[in-house]
Amino acid sequence: MEDEKKLVKNFDSALYALPIKMQECLLSLPPKIKIATSEIRLRADKPLILTVGGAPMWVGKEGVADYLPPKSPIFVAANEINEIYINLCNHSVYTHEDEIKQGFIMMKHAHRAGVCGTVFSGGVRDICSINIRIAKEIKGSADRIISAFDGKGMLIAGPPSSGKTTILRDAVRQLSENFGKRITVIDSRGEIAAVSCAIPENDIGVNTDVITGAEKADGLLCALRTMAPQIVAFDEISTEREVDMIMEGLHSGVSVITTAHIGEGRDLVKRPVTARLLKSGAISKVVILNRVGGNVEILNAKDVTSWQ
Amino acid sequence: MAVIGAVMIFASCALFGVLEAVALSQRVKKLTLCRNYIMRVGEEIRHSRKELPEILRGVKSSVYIENGVWQNTAGLKDEDLSVLYSYAESLGTTDIDGQIKNTNVHIERLDILLCDAVDKNKKCSRLYVSLGVLCGAFLAIIII
Structure with a gap:
Protein backbone atom coordinates (compact mmCIF):
# COMPACT_ATOMS: atom_id res chain seq x y z
CA MET A 1 0.00 0.00 0.00
CA GLU A 2 2.80 2.35 0.96
CA ASP A 3 4.69 1.38 -2.19
CA GLU A 4 1.62 2.14 -4.28
CA LYS A 5 1.28 5.57 -2.70
CA LYS A 6 4.93 6.22 -3.41
CA LEU A 7 4.56 5.17 -7.06
CA VAL A 8 1.55 7.47 -7.45
CA LYS A 9 3.62 10.26 -5.90
CA ASN A 10 6.46 9.44 -8.30
CA PHE A 11 4.12 9.87 -11.26
CA ASP A 12 2.75 13.16 -9.92
CA SER A 13 6.26 14.49 -9.30
CA ALA A 14 7.19 13.97 -12.97
CA LEU A 15 4.51 16.42 -14.18
CA TYR A 16 5.99 19.69 -12.89
CA ALA A 17 7.23 20.86 -16.30
CA LEU A 18 3.92 20.37 -18.12
CA PRO A 19 1.38 23.15 -18.74
CA ILE A 20 -1.16 23.47 -15.91
CA LYS A 21 -4.12 22.07 -17.91
CA MET A 22 -2.14 18.99 -18.92
CA GLN A 23 -1.02 18.52 -15.32
CA GLU A 24 -4.62 18.68 -14.08
CA CYS A 25 -5.75 15.99 -16.55
CA LEU A 26 -2.88 13.68 -15.66
CA LEU A 27 -3.24 14.25 -11.92
CA SER A 28 -6.88 13.16 -12.12
CA LEU A 29 -5.99 9.76 -13.65
CA PRO A 30 -6.80 6.68 -11.55
CA PRO A 31 -3.92 5.48 -9.30
CA LYS A 32 -3.75 2.13 -11.15
CA ILE A 33 -2.78 3.90 -14.37
CA LYS A 34 -0.34 6.21 -12.60
CA ILE A 35 1.43 3.21 -11.04
CA ALA A 36 1.71 1.31 -14.31
CA THR A 37 2.87 4.31 -16.38
CA SER A 38 6.54 4.26 -17.30
CA GLU A 39 6.66 7.09 -19.85
CA ILE A 40 4.84 10.28 -20.87
CA ARG A 41 5.39 10.91 -24.57
CA LEU A 42 4.87 14.42 -25.91
CA ARG A 43 5.14 15.21 -29.62
CA ALA A 44 4.49 18.55 -31.32
CA ASP A 45 0.95 18.70 -32.72
CA LYS A 46 0.28 15.12 -31.72
CA PRO A 47 -1.74 13.62 -28.86
CA LEU A 48 -0.16 13.00 -25.48
CA ILE A 49 0.57 9.29 -25.08
CA LEU A 50 1.37 7.35 -21.92
CA THR A 51 3.31 4.11 -21.99
CA VAL A 52 1.41 1.82 -19.65
CA GLY A 53 2.68 -1.72 -19.25
CA GLY A 54 4.69 -1.30 -22.44
CA ALA A 55 1.64 -0.30 -24.53
CA PRO A 56 0.61 3.19 -25.69
CA MET A 57 -2.38 4.73 -23.94
CA TRP A 58 -4.31 7.90 -24.89
CA VAL A 59 -5.43 10.49 -22.39
CA GLY A 60 -8.69 12.43 -22.78
CA LYS A 61 -9.21 16.05 -21.73
CA GLU A 62 -11.68 14.86 -19.11
CA GLY A 63 -8.92 12.94 -17.34
CA VAL A 64 -9.55 9.43 -18.65
CA ALA A 65 -7.00 7.10 -20.18
CA ASP A 66 -7.68 4.37 -22.71
CA TYR A 67 -5.87 2.18 -25.19
CA LEU A 68 -8.30 3.50 -27.86
CA PRO A 69 -8.43 7.18 -28.91
CA PRO A 70 -10.92 9.08 -26.71
CA LYS A 71 -13.40 11.68 -28.00
CA SER A 72 -11.24 14.64 -27.07
CA PRO A 73 -7.62 13.60 -26.58
CA ILE A 74 -5.04 15.98 -25.12
CA PHE A 75 -3.04 17.45 -27.98
CA VAL A 76 0.38 18.96 -27.46
CA ALA A 77 0.84 22.21 -29.38
CA ALA A 78 4.26 23.03 -30.88
CA ASN A 79 4.66 26.06 -28.61
CA GLU A 80 3.77 23.91 -25.59
CA ILE A 81 6.64 21.54 -26.43
CA ASN A 82 9.03 24.48 -26.27
CA GLU A 83 7.48 25.69 -23.01
CA ILE A 84 7.87 22.20 -21.51
CA TYR A 85 11.47 22.06 -22.72
CA ILE A 86 12.30 25.38 -21.04
CA ASN A 87 10.49 24.29 -17.86
CA LEU A 88 12.40 21.00 -17.82
CA CYS A 89 15.61 23.03 -17.89
CA ASN A 90 14.27 25.27 -15.10
CA HIS A 91 14.64 28.23 -17.49
CA SER A 92 18.37 27.50 -17.63
CA VAL A 93 19.10 25.61 -20.85
CA TYR A 94 22.80 26.44 -20.46
CA THR A 95 23.05 24.32 -17.29
CA HIS A 96 21.79 21.27 -19.19
CA GLU A 97 23.85 21.86 -22.33
CA ASP A 98 25.99 18.71 -22.01
CA GLU A 99 22.98 16.51 -21.33
CA ILE A 100 20.98 18.03 -24.20
CA LYS A 101 23.84 17.28 -26.60
CA GLN A 102 23.41 13.64 -25.57
CA GLY A 103 19.65 13.86 -26.06
CA PHE A 104 18.29 14.01 -22.53
CA ILE A 105 17.60 16.32 -19.60
CA MET A 106 18.05 15.28 -15.97
CA MET A 107 14.82 16.12 -14.18
CA LYS A 108 14.06 16.59 -10.51
CA HIS A 109 13.25 13.46 -8.46
CA ALA A 110 15.40 11.17 -10.68
CA HIS A 111 13.10 11.35 -13.69
CA ARG A 112 14.66 11.75 -17.11
CA ALA A 113 13.39 13.46 -20.25
CA GLY A 114 14.59 12.39 -23.67
CA VAL A 115 14.49 15.20 -26.25
CA CYS A 116 14.38 15.09 -30.05
CA GLY A 117 14.82 18.01 -32.40
CA THR A 118 17.19 19.47 -34.94
CA VAL A 119 20.73 18.80 -33.83
CA PHE A 120 23.39 21.47 -34.37
CA SER A 121 26.89 21.95 -33.00
CA GLY A 122 25.67 23.86 -29.92
CA GLY A 123 22.91 21.38 -28.99
CA VAL A 124 19.35 20.80 -30.12
CA ARG A 125 16.82 23.32 -31.43
CA ASP A 126 13.24 23.07 -32.73
CA ILE A 127 12.34 20.46 -30.13
CA CYS A 128 9.64 18.19 -31.58
CA SER A 129 9.42 15.30 -29.10
CA ILE A 130 9.92 14.86 -25.39
CA ASN A 131 9.76 11.54 -23.60
CA ILE A 132 9.50 11.78 -19.81
CA ARG A 133 10.66 8.52 -18.23
CA ILE A 134 9.26 8.12 -14.75
CA ALA A 135 11.74 6.91 -12.17
CA LYS A 136 10.50 4.26 -9.79
CA GLU A 137 12.13 3.65 -6.45
CA ILE A 138 10.92 0.26 -5.24
CA LYS A 139 12.60 -0.96 -2.09
CA GLY A 140 12.99 -4.73 -2.14
CA SER A 141 13.01 -4.96 -5.93
CA ALA A 142 16.54 -6.40 -5.78
CA MET B 1 -5.94 87.22 -6.39
CA ALA B 2 -4.14 87.79 -9.69
CA VAL B 3 -0.81 87.75 -7.85
CA ILE B 4 -1.62 84.44 -6.17
CA GLY B 5 -2.66 82.97 -9.55
CA ALA B 6 0.50 84.27 -11.17
CA VAL B 7 2.67 82.77 -8.43
CA MET B 8 0.92 79.42 -8.78
CA ILE B 9 1.33 79.38 -12.55
CA PHE B 10 4.98 80.37 -12.20
CA ALA B 11 5.54 77.60 -9.64
CA SER B 12 3.74 75.00 -11.76
CA CYS B 13 5.69 75.85 -14.90
CA ALA B 14 8.99 75.86 -13.03
CA LEU B 15 8.11 72.55 -11.36
CA PHE B 16 7.16 71.04 -14.73
CA GLY B 17 10.56 72.03 -16.08
CA VAL B 18 12.34 70.57 -13.06
CA LEU B 19 10.35 67.31 -13.28
CA GLU B 20 11.22 66.92 -16.97
CA ALA B 21 14.88 67.43 -16.09
CA VAL B 22 14.63 64.87 -13.25
CA ALA B 23 12.96 62.38 -15.64
CA LEU B 24 15.92 62.72 -17.99
CA SER B 25 18.47 62.03 -15.26
CA GLN B 26 16.26 59.26 -13.86
CA ARG B 27 16.29 57.51 -17.23
CA VAL B 28 20.09 57.67 -17.30
CA LYS B 29 20.24 56.24 -13.78
CA LYS B 30 17.80 53.41 -14.51
CA LEU B 31 19.47 52.48 -17.79
CA THR B 32 22.82 52.32 -16.01
CA LEU B 33 21.31 50.08 -13.33
CA CYS B 34 19.75 47.80 -15.96
CA ARG B 35 23.03 47.59 -17.84
CA ASN B 36 24.92 46.67 -14.68
CA TYR B 37 22.26 44.13 -13.73
CA ILE B 38 22.39 42.43 -17.14
CA MET B 39 26.17 42.39 -16.96
CA ARG B 40 26.18 40.81 -13.50
CA VAL B 41 23.61 38.18 -14.48
CA GLY B 42 25.69 37.43 -17.61
CA GLU B 43 28.84 37.05 -15.51
CA GLU B 44 27.07 34.70 -13.10
CA ILE B 45 25.77 32.58 -15.99
CA ARG B 46 29.24 32.44 -17.51
CA HIS B 47 31.20 31.70 -14.36
CA SER B 48 28.94 29.99 -11.83
CA ARG B 49 26.63 28.15 -14.28
CA LYS B 50 24.00 28.12 -11.57
CA GLU B 51 20.37 27.82 -12.57
CA LEU B 52 18.70 31.07 -13.54
CA PRO B 53 16.23 31.37 -10.62
CA GLU B 54 19.16 31.02 -8.20
CA ILE B 55 21.23 33.63 -10.07
CA LEU B 56 18.33 36.09 -10.19
CA ARG B 57 17.78 35.65 -6.45
CA GLY B 58 21.46 36.35 -5.80
CA VAL B 59 22.00 39.46 -7.95
CA LYS B 60 20.73 42.43 -5.95
CA SER B 61 19.66 45.60 -7.74
CA SER B 62 16.83 48.12 -7.47
CA VAL B 63 15.86 47.24 -11.07
CA TYR B 64 15.55 43.47 -11.38
CA ILE B 65 13.76 40.56 -13.04
CA GLU B 66 11.17 38.59 -11.07
CA ASN B 67 9.17 35.73 -12.60
CA GLY B 68 10.41 36.75 -16.03
CA VAL B 69 9.17 40.35 -15.63
CA TRP B 70 11.27 43.49 -15.07
CA GLN B 71 10.41 45.29 -11.85
CA ASN B 72 10.74 48.98 -10.93
CA THR B 73 11.21 50.23 -14.47
CA ALA B 74 9.18 53.45 -14.10
CA GLY B 75 10.88 56.32 -15.88
CA LEU B 76 12.11 54.29 -18.83
CA LYS B 77 10.90 54.86 -22.37
CA ASP B 78 9.18 52.28 -24.58
CA GLU B 79 12.35 51.79 -26.62
CA ASP B 80 14.27 51.00 -23.41
CA LEU B 81 11.58 48.60 -22.22
CA SER B 82 11.53 46.73 -25.53
CA VAL B 83 15.26 45.96 -25.11
CA LEU B 84 14.69 44.85 -21.51
CA TYR B 85 11.71 42.64 -22.45
CA SER B 86 13.67 41.06 -25.27
CA TYR B 87 16.47 40.27 -22.81
CA ALA B 88 14.10 38.77 -20.23
CA GLU B 89 12.44 36.65 -22.91
CA SER B 90 15.69 35.18 -24.21
CA LEU B 91 17.27 34.68 -20.79
CA GLY B 92 18.06 31.03 -20.07
CA THR B 93 16.71 29.69 -23.35
CA THR B 94 20.00 28.83 -25.04
CA ASP B 95 23.36 27.22 -24.37
CA ILE B 96 26.20 29.07 -22.67
CA ASP B 97 27.59 30.62 -25.89
CA GLY B 98 24.11 31.80 -26.79
CA GLN B 99 23.67 33.35 -23.35
CA ILE B 100 27.01 35.18 -23.54
CA LYS B 101 26.18 36.53 -27.01
CA ASN B 102 22.68 37.42 -25.85
CA THR B 103 24.07 39.35 -22.88
CA ASN B 104 26.58 41.20 -25.09
CA VAL B 105 23.97 42.11 -27.71
CA HIS B 106 21.60 43.53 -25.10
CA ILE B 107 24.39 45.44 -23.36
CA GLU B 108 25.37 46.97 -26.72
CA ARG B 109 21.76 47.95 -27.38
CA LEU B 110 21.50 49.46 -23.89
CA ASP B 111 24.80 51.30 -24.43
CA ILE B 112 23.35 53.03 -27.50
CA LEU B 113 20.23 54.02 -25.55
CA LEU B 114 22.35 55.10 -22.60
CA CYS B 115 24.54 57.31 -24.81
CA ASP B 116 21.44 58.92 -26.21
CA ALA B 117 19.96 59.38 -22.71
CA VAL B 118 23.18 60.93 -21.34
CA ASP B 119 23.36 63.22 -24.34
CA LYS B 120 19.78 64.36 -23.91
CA ASN B 121 20.29 64.78 -20.20
CA LYS B 122 23.31 67.01 -20.76
CA LYS B 123 21.67 69.08 -23.46
CA CYS B 124 18.14 69.34 -22.22
CA SER B 125 18.01 69.14 -18.43
CA ARG B 126 19.12 72.77 -17.87
CA LEU B 127 17.06 73.82 -20.86
CA TYR B 128 13.89 72.28 -19.39
CA VAL B 129 14.45 73.96 -16.03
CA SER B 130 15.13 77.34 -17.68
CA LEU B 131 12.20 76.97 -20.05
CA GLY B 132 9.88 76.09 -17.16
CA VAL B 133 11.00 79.09 -15.14
CA LEU B 134 10.86 81.47 -18.14
CA CYS B 135 7.47 80.27 -19.31
CA GLY B 136 6.16 80.56 -15.75
CA ALA B 137 7.55 84.08 -15.46
CA PHE B 138 6.16 85.06 -18.86
CA LEU B 139 2.66 83.79 -18.05
CA ALA B 140 2.83 85.36 -14.56
CA ILE B 141 3.72 88.77 -16.07
CA ILE B 142 0.87 88.52 -18.57
CA ILE B 143 -1.61 87.67 -15.80
CA ILE B 144 -0.40 90.48 -13.53
Missing part, protein backbone atom coordinates in the same frame (compact mmCIF):
# COMPACT_ATOMS: atom_id res chain seq x y z
CA ASP A 143 15.69 -9.03 -3.13
CA ARG A 144 15.72 -11.79 -5.72
CA ILE A 145 19.17 -10.98 -7.03
CA ILE A 146 21.00 -9.79 -3.95
CA SER A 147 21.55 -13.33 -2.59
CA ALA A 148 23.18 -14.28 -5.91
CA PHE A 149 25.74 -11.48 -5.64
CA ASP A 150 29.05 -13.13 -4.76
CA GLY A 151 31.12 -9.97 -4.32
CA LYS A 152 32.29 -10.13 -7.93
CA GLY A 153 30.75 -8.29 -10.84
CA MET A 154 27.09 -8.36 -11.81
CA LEU A 155 25.40 -7.36 -15.06
CA ILE A 156 21.66 -6.62 -15.05
CA ALA A 157 20.34 -6.90 -18.59
CA GLY A 158 16.91 -6.42 -20.09
CA PRO A 159 14.85 -4.52 -22.63
CA PRO A 160 13.87 -0.86 -22.06
CA SER A 161 11.38 -0.36 -19.19
CA SER A 162 12.10 -3.78 -17.69
CA GLY A 163 13.24 -2.22 -14.40
CA LYS A 164 17.03 -2.43 -14.69
CA THR A 165 17.69 0.93 -13.02
CA THR A 166 15.11 0.28 -10.28
CA ILE A 167 16.79 -3.03 -9.40
CA LEU A 168 20.28 -1.52 -9.64
CA ARG A 169 19.29 1.28 -7.25
CA ASP A 170 17.85 -1.13 -4.71
CA ALA A 171 20.85 -3.47 -5.04
CA VAL A 172 23.14 -0.53 -4.25
CA ARG A 173 21.02 0.39 -1.24
CA GLN A 174 20.97 -3.16 0.14
CA LEU A 175 24.68 -3.81 -0.42
CA SER A 176 25.58 -0.50 1.16
CA GLU A 177 23.23 -0.67 4.10
CA ASN A 178 22.82 -4.39 4.88
CA PHE A 179 26.20 -5.70 3.77
CA GLY A 180 28.33 -2.66 4.64
CA LYS A 181 29.92 -2.44 1.21
CA ARG A 182 31.66 0.80 0.23
CA ILE A 183 30.00 1.74 -3.05
CA THR A 184 30.52 4.55 -5.54
CA VAL A 185 27.66 5.24 -7.93
CA ILE A 186 28.46 6.90 -11.26
CA ASP A 187 25.13 8.63 -11.87
CA SER A 188 25.74 10.13 -15.30
CA ARG A 189 22.07 10.89 -15.93
CA GLY A 190 20.94 11.51 -12.36
CA GLU A 191 18.58 8.53 -12.45
CA ILE A 192 20.03 6.35 -9.73
CA ALA A 193 20.56 8.69 -6.78
CA ALA A 194 18.95 11.92 -8.06
CA VAL A 195 21.25 14.20 -6.11
CA SER A 196 19.69 17.59 -5.44
CA CYS A 197 21.63 20.25 -3.50
CA ALA A 198 24.25 17.62 -2.60
CA ILE A 199 21.69 15.23 -1.07
CA PRO A 200 20.47 12.06 -2.86
CA GLU A 201 16.67 12.12 -3.19
CA ASN A 202 16.60 8.33 -3.57
CA ASP A 203 17.70 5.97 -0.82
CA ILE A 204 21.01 4.51 -1.96
CA GLY A 205 22.31 3.47 1.45
CA VAL A 206 24.53 5.06 4.05
CA ASN A 207 27.86 3.82 2.67
CA THR A 208 27.43 5.10 -0.87
CA ASP A 209 29.19 7.96 -2.66
CA VAL A 210 27.76 9.48 -5.81
CA ILE A 211 29.45 11.10 -8.81
CA THR A 212 26.73 12.88 -10.75
CA GLY A 213 26.82 14.08 -14.34
CA ALA A 214 30.22 12.64 -15.29
CA GLU A 215 30.83 10.52 -18.35
CA LYS A 216 30.72 6.94 -17.05
CA ALA A 217 34.31 6.07 -18.04
CA ASP A 218 35.64 9.33 -16.53
CA GLY A 219 33.55 8.81 -13.41
CA LEU A 220 34.89 5.25 -13.07
CA LEU A 221 38.46 6.46 -13.30
CA CYS A 222 37.75 9.21 -10.76
CA ALA A 223 36.09 6.75 -8.37
CA LEU A 224 39.01 4.29 -8.62
CA ARG A 225 41.55 7.02 -7.96
CA THR A 226 39.85 8.92 -5.20
CA MET A 227 37.03 7.06 -3.44
CA ALA A 228 38.58 3.61 -2.82
CA PRO A 229 35.30 1.79 -3.43
CA GLN A 230 34.69 -1.93 -3.06
CA ILE A 231 31.95 -1.80 -5.66
CA VAL A 232 31.29 0.66 -8.46
CA ALA A 233 27.76 0.87 -9.85
CA PHE A 234 26.51 2.62 -12.96
CA ASP A 235 23.70 2.39 -15.45
CA GLU A 236 23.75 1.25 -19.08
CA ILE A 237 27.18 0.20 -20.18
CA SER A 238 27.63 1.33 -23.75
CA THR A 239 31.25 2.01 -24.73
CA GLU A 240 34.50 0.10 -25.03
CA ARG A 241 36.18 2.71 -22.83
CA GLU A 242 33.83 1.85 -19.99
CA VAL A 243 34.85 -1.81 -20.33
CA ASP A 244 38.51 -0.72 -20.21
CA MET A 245 37.87 1.19 -17.00
CA ILE A 246 35.99 -1.77 -15.48
CA MET A 247 39.04 -3.93 -16.24
CA GLU A 248 41.22 -1.32 -14.53
CA GLY A 249 38.94 -1.67 -11.52
CA LEU A 250 38.98 -5.46 -11.72
CA HIS A 251 42.75 -5.48 -11.41
CA SER A 252 42.51 -3.07 -8.46
CA GLY A 253 40.10 -5.33 -6.57
CA VAL A 254 36.99 -3.30 -7.34
CA SER A 255 33.91 -5.11 -8.60
CA VAL A 256 31.18 -3.62 -10.73
CA ILE A 257 27.41 -3.71 -10.97
CA THR A 258 26.02 -2.33 -14.18
CA THR A 259 23.08 -2.69 -16.55
CA ALA A 260 22.78 -3.25 -20.29
CA HIS A 261 20.03 -2.80 -22.86
CA ILE A 262 19.24 -6.02 -24.69
CA GLY A 263 16.31 -7.31 -26.69
CA GLU A 264 16.75 -10.92 -25.61
CA GLY A 265 19.36 -12.91 -23.66
CA ARG A 266 21.45 -13.85 -26.70
CA ASP A 267 22.05 -10.18 -27.47
CA LEU A 268 24.52 -10.21 -24.58
CA VAL A 269 27.00 -12.13 -26.70
CA LYS A 270 26.03 -10.37 -29.92
CA ARG A 271 26.53 -6.81 -28.60
CA PRO A 272 30.28 -6.16 -28.87
CA VAL A 273 30.44 -4.17 -25.61
CA THR A 274 28.60 -6.72 -23.44
CA ALA A 275 30.38 -9.65 -25.15
CA ARG A 276 33.74 -8.09 -24.32
CA LEU A 277 32.65 -7.28 -20.78
CA LEU A 278 31.59 -10.89 -20.17
CA LYS A 279 34.83 -12.23 -21.62
CA SER A 280 36.90 -9.85 -19.50
CA GLY A 281 36.12 -11.77 -16.33
CA ALA A 282 34.81 -8.66 -14.55
CA ILE A 283 31.30 -10.11 -14.42
CA SER A 284 30.43 -13.18 -12.40
CA LYS A 285 26.62 -13.15 -12.50
CA VAL A 286 24.22 -12.06 -15.21
CA VAL A 287 20.66 -11.11 -14.35
CA ILE A 288 18.24 -11.17 -17.29
CA LEU A 289 14.92 -9.36 -16.89
CA ASN A 290 11.95 -9.75 -19.17
CA ARG A 291 9.92 -6.83 -20.57
CA VAL A 292 7.04 -7.02 -18.10
CA GLY A 293 9.38 -7.08 -15.15
CA GLY A 294 8.11 -10.41 -13.83
CA ASN A 295 10.69 -13.07 -14.60
CA VAL A 296 14.24 -12.74 -13.39
CA GLU A 297 16.84 -15.17 -14.64
CA ILE A 298 20.19 -15.36 -12.82
CA LEU A 299 23.01 -16.99 -14.75
CA ASN A 300 26.75 -17.48 -14.41
CA ALA A 301 28.66 -15.21 -16.77
CA LYS A 302 30.70 -18.20 -17.97
CA ASP A 303 27.54 -19.97 -19.10
CA VAL A 304 26.36 -16.89 -20.96
CA THR A 305 29.72 -16.51 -22.71
CA SER A 306 29.38 -20.03 -24.06
CA TRP A 307 26.18 -19.10 -25.96
CA GLN A 308 27.21 -18.28 -29.51
